Amino acid sequence: MAEPRHRSRDDHQPSDSFVAPVPRIALTQQEACAALGCSEEFFVEYIRPNLRVLRRGRKRLFPVDELRRAVDSLADEIL
Numbered sequence: 001m002a003e004p005r006h007r008s009r010d011d012h013q014p015s016d017s018f019v020a021p022v023p024r025i026a027l028t029q030q031e032a033c034a035a036l037g038c039s040e041e042f043f044v045e046y047i048r049p050n051l052r053v054l055r056r057g058r059k060r061l062f063p064v065d066e067l068r069r070a071v072d073s074l075a076d077e078i079l
Contacts, residue, residue, distance in 0.1 A: 026061035
Protein backbone atom coordinates (compact mmCIF):
# COMPACT_ATOMS: atom_id res chain seq x y z
CA MET A 1 0.00 0.00 0.00
CA ALA A 2 1.36 3.45 -0.93
CA GLU A 3 2.03 5.99 1.76
CA PRO A 4 -0.24 9.06 1.71
CA ARG A 5 1.47 11.97 0.05
CA HIS A 6 1.92 15.08 2.19
CA ARG A 7 1.26 18.44 0.65
CA SER A 8 4.33 20.47 -0.05
CA ARG A 9 4.62 24.21 -0.50
CA ASP A 10 4.56 23.71 -4.26
CA ASP A 11 1.17 21.96 -4.22
CA HIS A 12 -1.29 24.78 -4.83
CA GLN A 13 -5.00 24.37 -4.77
CA PRO A 14 -7.31 27.19 -5.89
CA SER A 15 -8.01 28.20 -2.28
CA ASP A 16 -4.26 28.49 -1.61
CA SER A 17 -3.70 31.03 -4.36
CA PHE A 18 -6.49 33.44 -3.35
CA VAL A 19 -5.17 36.73 -2.00
CA ALA A 20 -7.61 39.10 -0.38
CA PRO A 21 -7.64 42.64 -1.79
CA VAL A 22 -5.38 45.01 0.09
CA PRO A 23 -6.46 48.63 0.54
CA ARG A 24 -4.18 51.04 -1.31
CA ILE A 25 -2.38 53.56 0.88
CA ALA A 26 -0.89 55.55 -2.02
CA LEU A 27 -2.11 56.30 -5.53
CA THR A 28 -0.54 57.35 -8.81
CA GLN A 29 -1.47 60.78 -10.14
CA GLN A 30 -4.01 59.29 -12.54
CA GLU A 31 -5.59 57.22 -9.74
CA ALA A 32 -5.64 60.26 -7.44
CA CYS A 33 -7.43 62.27 -10.13
CA ALA A 34 -9.98 59.50 -10.60
CA ALA A 35 -10.51 59.22 -6.82
CA LEU A 36 -11.05 62.99 -6.55
CA GLY A 37 -13.11 63.22 -9.72
CA CYS A 38 -10.98 65.93 -11.28
CA SER A 39 -8.84 66.41 -14.36
CA GLU A 40 -5.06 66.13 -14.23
CA GLU A 41 -4.80 69.84 -15.08
CA PHE A 42 -6.94 70.76 -12.06
CA PHE A 43 -5.00 68.32 -9.87
CA VAL A 44 -1.61 69.72 -10.93
CA GLU A 45 -2.69 73.36 -10.51
CA TYR A 46 -4.77 73.25 -7.33
CA ILE A 47 -4.29 69.98 -5.43
CA ARG A 48 -0.74 68.73 -5.96
CA PRO A 49 0.99 71.87 -4.60
CA ASN A 50 -0.66 71.13 -1.22
CA LEU A 51 0.45 67.49 -1.03
CA ARG A 52 3.42 65.63 0.34
CA VAL A 53 4.53 63.20 -2.38
CA LEU A 54 6.49 59.95 -2.35
CA ARG A 55 9.11 60.16 -5.09
CA ARG A 56 11.36 57.34 -6.22
CA GLY A 57 12.98 58.01 -9.56
CA ARG A 58 10.22 58.96 -11.97
CA LYS A 59 7.52 57.34 -9.84
CA ARG A 60 5.27 59.63 -7.81
CA LEU A 61 2.78 58.30 -5.32
CA PHE A 62 0.24 60.33 -3.39
CA PRO A 63 -0.75 58.92 0.04
CA VAL A 64 -4.51 58.51 0.41
CA ASP A 65 -4.44 60.15 3.86
CA GLU A 66 -2.62 63.13 2.34
CA LEU A 67 -5.28 63.43 -0.39
CA ARG A 68 -7.99 63.41 2.29
CA ARG A 69 -6.16 66.05 4.32
CA ALA A 70 -5.73 68.32 1.27
CA VAL A 71 -9.39 68.00 0.29
CA ASP A 72 -10.51 68.77 3.86
CA SER A 73 -8.25 71.84 4.08
CA LEU A 74 -9.33 73.15 0.66
CA ALA A 75 -12.99 72.64 1.57
CA ASP A 76 -12.45 74.63 4.78
CA GLU A 77 -10.91 77.52 2.85
CA ILE A 78 -13.94 77.81 0.58
CA LEU A 79 -16.45 77.95 3.42
